[in-house]
Amino acid sequence: MRPGTAHARVRYKGDDVGDQDGDGTAAVPMAEVMAEMPGVWRRLLAAHVPDRFGRCSACRTATGSGEKWPCSLHRIASQARQLHEQNLAQAIDTDRDG
Numbered sequence: 001m002r003p004g005t006a007h008a009r010v011r012y013k014g015d016d017v018g019d020q021d022g023d024g025t026a027a028v029p030m031a032e033v034m035a036e037m038p039g040v041w042r043r044l045l046a047a048h049v050p051d052r053f054g055r056c057s058a059c060r061t062a063t064g065s066g067e068k069w070p071c072s073l074h075r076i077a078s079q080a081r082q083l084h085e086q087n088l089a090q091a092i093d094t095d096r097d098g
């Protein structure tokens with residue numbers, strides 16, 4: 001008889017990352033990617049503006065009913081702009097520190 005039993009070490013995979021509840025958190029990764037593409041979010045911000053009915057003029061469909069502004073694309077683009085400006089501010093801080 002062999003001594004000892006093979007104890008399989010059971011490890012629970014910790015899925016801490018990406019399992020957060022909360023409104024709007026899902027849009028952040030997309031905004032982070034977009035933050036490095038200023039041309040993209042600038043164009044989105046320029047195009048996705050509210051019309052006089054408070055609906056996005058860029059997300060308007062053929063039927064005439066647009067998405068209520070700010071639409072999801074505009075929200076992502078404005079988050080991207082914030083991240084972009086934060087990155088710039090951090091870069092300046094780092095530069096001054098040296």
Ligand SMILES: [Zn+2]
Nearest residue numbers: 048056059071
């Ligand atoms: Zn839109």
